[in-house]
Amino acid sequence: STDLAPLNSDTEKDRIDWSQLEAKFGAFPKLPDGTKAGAVSKTLTNEYWRSLGEGYKSLGDRVGVPVVYQAAQSEGDQLGQLTIAEGLVTQGYNVLLVSPQTDSNLQPIMEQAKAANVPVVNVNDAVIPQAEHYVGNVQRDNGVRVAKWFIENRPDGGKVAIVEGQAGVYAAVQRTDGFKTTITEAGKFEVVASVPGNWDRQTSYDAATNVLQQHPDLIGFYANNDGMALGIVEAVKAAGLQDKVAVFGTDGISDAYASIRAGELTGTVDSFPVLTGEVALESALRLVAGQKLPRVVATPQALITKDNADRYSGAGDAVRKALLEDAAAGN
Amino acid sequence: MTDVTEHTAARPRAEFLHRFSLRDAGTLIGLVVILAVFGALVPGFFAERNLINILQQSSINACLALGMTLVIISGGIDLSVGPTAALSAVISASMLVAGVPFPLAIAAGFAIGLVCGLLNGVLVAYVGLQPFIVTLGTLSTYRALALIYTGGNPVLGLPAGFRAIFNGSLFGLPLAVIIVAVVALIAWIILKKTPFGEYLLAVGGNEEAAYIAGVPIARTKIAAYMISGLLAALAAQILIGRLGAAEPILGNLWELDAIAAAAIGGASLMGGKGSVVGTILGAVILGTMRNGLTLMNVQSFYQLLATGLIILAAMLIDRVTRGRG
């Protein structure tokens, strides 16, 4: 498998949509006795990653597989995360689910796990090039969806701005690029600013204030995550421009939904972390059971606005159903 | 005789320099240069609205940096300001959301800041540990407490009334700016006019001499850390008022900005030296830079580069003016 091409989760051909798992690979398989799964994510300081863990746990509970879920102490603690992952390998878990801090910081795990004959599933966000299995959404698509909203809903075009996540992080780069490329190609829009927000609410607030001051005729912001988007919303409100400026975030955390319902945040691209967690664990366990899955299992996402927020925020099963409908409809 | 006249003549000038030192003038020159550069490059940079923006965006860092300056003068350092602010923010916020009256919730936030500072101070002053390490330890500890308390979630939905307190304007200036200006004035008075200010300078300048002279070393240091904690709490209140939410991860890397502002303003990390005016100017320099670079839509990598270079340049200007001073 050393001849595996470096993975690009957004363009990999060997992929399957999550909705097809059951159709193509049958019902959930029987697992060897005592199967247990280890998972390590980026950080628990962000709701997204906690929700992912909930997904692991809920499926794990349902199928009787204990899941240990750990996370680094902070976003950016790359070696700490590696230490955690190495601990999981040595402790004899049957499968690992990892959401690496960066594209490479968990690389040694791939080799150690291979030696220990433990499958590893790369779940979302940063992408390990040698990963044999990836479950997650198409990062670039986040930005594309928001850009499409602008193209459809703001036919006259106008000035838009991007607030980026931490410089150099895969998800931030992809999301930004998807948005920027799509909206620029539409012709009528101008990306007047693409400034760093560092995943931080306060930084984004200040950045948005400055951008608005320079471009009071701005029609929208796209932020690489919801925390930053919520900071931008406050800046837009403080500038008194809430009726003119649309603000979009990414992730679909509960605060974002609340803000959307309150008519403040225009929308977010929800990537359904709980469902993603379930799909990831399901895929991982199918691997344990010996099934040969495609390299990438794509998980759903949807652009949430006030109009459809209720559809995507109900109980787990309802959302699953709605998303399956979306998938069937080819969204 | 000649001698005496000379002394008398020299007095007023010395007095003036004493008040607005050459060192502060150096920082001011730095600020003016940066303003001029951005003014030339960015249309509308000098718009009143933008200048107010700069002040507002500098106010939180200035608030922290004032506390940091006092701690640095006392010969210490406080790396834990960010987590202290976070802890104070989430506790105030959760009380506010639970319907506790504003004054009580704010007071609780301030109390948290004071307690965090007290712990730092006691470990430094009574136990005799190195300030850098103590506050490195409490940096993790306080952050962890804030995360555990909230389970990692932001506290949302702060009452509008509370937000108005820190979000309003007076005479066209944001209240946050006015609050920090008042804090700066108080800090200036403390440093220049009160025994405590003298004690700070003495403890940082020569601890043994201060001890022998009867300066209450431990109490002075503890007070410095408590003020730093209190100002971190104040910064937290201002911020959550502005954002309408309190996050346990708030205040990440604040300590570096605060230290940079104090150092650009002339504080020596060896202790015994520092200036309130300089610190404020230092904070405004950093704020101006961020504002200007954003307005110029400089890409984030280059913003980072500019930040680093500006810090170095400011210190070089400092060095040159000190050389002349």
Place this chain on the structure above:
Amino acid sequence: MTDVTEHTAARPRAEFLHRFSLRDAGTLIGLVVILAVFGALVPGFFAERNLINILQQSSINACLALGMTLVIISGGIDLSVGPTAALSAVISASMLVAGVPFPLAIAAGFAIGLVCGLLNGVLVAYVGLQPFIVTLGTLSTYRALALIYTGGNPVLGLPAGFRAIFNGSLFGLPLAVIIVAVVALIAWIILKKTPFGEYLLAVGGNEEAAYIAGVPIARTKIAAYMISGLLAALAAQILIGRLGAAEPILGNLWELDAIAAAAIGGASLMGGKGSVVGTILGAVILGTMRNGLTLMNVQSFYQLLATGLIILAAMLIDRVTRGRG
């Protein structure tokens, strides 16, 4: 006469204490306590594989902390180690990927480390700026350069041959551990046995006196920063060998861990004091803690809490043993 006999009798013990100081003994006690606690709580903690893991996981921090120790002894501090490592990593890696022979690519990485250290050192020693601020400025600058150089993308696909250099084992120990052990031995020799070591201790202990005694102050300081840069580069090579990729954001917050290790090991941030043995023990303490907490499946918020408390506890143990020493 009695005096003389007494002196002679006391000699061997004093000699031993000189080599393995009471202070280091304190750090060792701290490590033993932590090992004992985890050994009791975590089954399989003392498995050879796990102990090797701990060493391997501590090796990068130990490598940085050794350089940091020398800088701290000289009275400085180096906050820029992480970005220095990142810059060195991406440049070596891009050369390797471009097919440049290993020795050349590695040498280039080391050269980058040396140059980064040189710049820090020159600004501190010749220009006379405060080390904290200089390296705070270069922290941003070097990081920005690494990001700009790579466009923010990781450099992937390092040749297997290169990775084998840093990834192999010898006598059952990972090569990285052996490399760092050798570096530690060299650092120990430098500090205890060479004029440069004496110069470091003198410059950090009393710069003015060292100057009068003919110590080459500037060269000594610059050498310390260059060693720190070189060791950051070495850490970078070890890491990219392990990871098979180099990222411009590598080395985030490394400086804090390195400083913590040095301080736990007895280095004084006032300069003039520090121990190679202590620093290694400090790095292993931090590594052990992380390993043990992970094996105990402690949630990350509580891990953070434990990190903070351990740093404080280590300093308290330090304080107590110093009191007795």
Place this chain on the structure above:
Amino acid sequence: MSVPRLQFEGISKVFPAVRALSDVSFSVGAGEIHGLLGENGAGKSTLLRILSGVYRPTAGSVLIDGRPVTLNNPVAARAAGVAMIHQELQQVPHLSVAQNMFLGHPLTRGGIFVARREQERRAAEALAALDPTIDPAVPLGSLKVAQRQIVEIARALLDRARIVAMDEPTSSLTPSEFERLAEVIAGLARDDVAVVYVSHKLDEVFGICQRATIMRDGVVVGSVDLAQVSEKAVVSMMVGRELAQEQHRSHASSEVRLSVRGLASATKVRDVSFDLHRGEVLGIAGLVGSGRTELLRLLAGADRASSGRVEIDGKAIKLSSPRDAIAAGIGLVPEERKREGIVPLRSISSNMALASMGVFAPRGVIDHARLKRVAAEKMKRVNLRPFLLDRPIRLFSGGNQQKAIIGRWLAAGTRILLFDEPTRGIDVGAKAEIYHLIEELAAEGHSVIVVSSELPEVIRLADRVLVVRDGTVAAELDRADLSEQAIAAHAIPQSETQGRQGAGHRVGA
């Protein structure tokens, strides 16, 4: 007989590895000026630090007016009526003179604000009797050592204490400054204050004290009535043996070792020219602030000269750093030992070896065996006490620190030694040793320059004396013409000798 104002009863003090005081008892009456004498390391400062609340005694008690007092910290000592002038200047350079004097107990307006003006007025009053030229408003760091010491004395006077302890208050002062201090001390005695006076300058002690207690190695050897005993007897009590009074011996040759022409600095030194011969001891005298220290620093490469030429053995040398000077065989024993001399945390051996690393590490690695041997030899020669070569130098008394610094240059094989106030704070025994050492060095062919504000010292040591005035050589006096009067005559600026001589100047005569 009334109870004494101050009594020490069985005071002992043990530091780790050192017993500094054993069962020290003596008393001082109200209005008495009591000398406390002893060699370096005898325990004088330790005793006074116990009196001023800085150290706590291991055993024993202090009684004031017959009542035992607890002196747990400096504040308690102040409250008990004790004021202290510490041997090491205890000051904060960034604060003003007045702020330093009132540090710890500032005058306030309304209990909130520091009353700067009032402090400055009161500080000026206290300074008036000692040195009216010191401006209480300037930062203390801008003063010279001597002035700082005067500030330290004036600070103790502010307290109106019942007991004033002075630990070598005149170590940086000239005789004329001592005269003024003597008047002040007499005034204190008239006000019934008990004064404990520590000095290595025996003439001062004999001049102002009635009685003296003599200590050796932490124990009291005896208390004497100074009117009844000779200086010689006191000295032998201090050192435990007879001290031979040595006479000056010259070893100067005609061979010029060092030649200085037109040396000038940007600040103090203007156009200095002189020759120094092989085996010669050249004295440099002058007023405080006349530029002697700076001249030595130029020669030691510690400061850069703005012009001038320095030759050694006829070859021009570059002096852009102390390294250059050391390479050329020049070494400086600096004036401010604590700031410029020692590396406090390092051992005696390390401090000694610092300047000769090339010698001890010929192949890049220090030969510790050799270093130990040389350190033992050099420290024996300078008679280090206690003889603990691995002990951090900060734990040694000032005199012994000075010996280690001298040892540093002996080890480095320096041929030209520059001594700036070589015996400041050094006891009679050690002083004689150092004089002897200097002469030995000269006899071995070393060339020596001695800057000293103690004219007897210059006269005792020098083969020839340069008198420096306003940064330039005002006169060169041969041994035959040497006298305190002759030196003073050249040291004082002309207008001063005619006008208000001595009023505002500290005179080295």
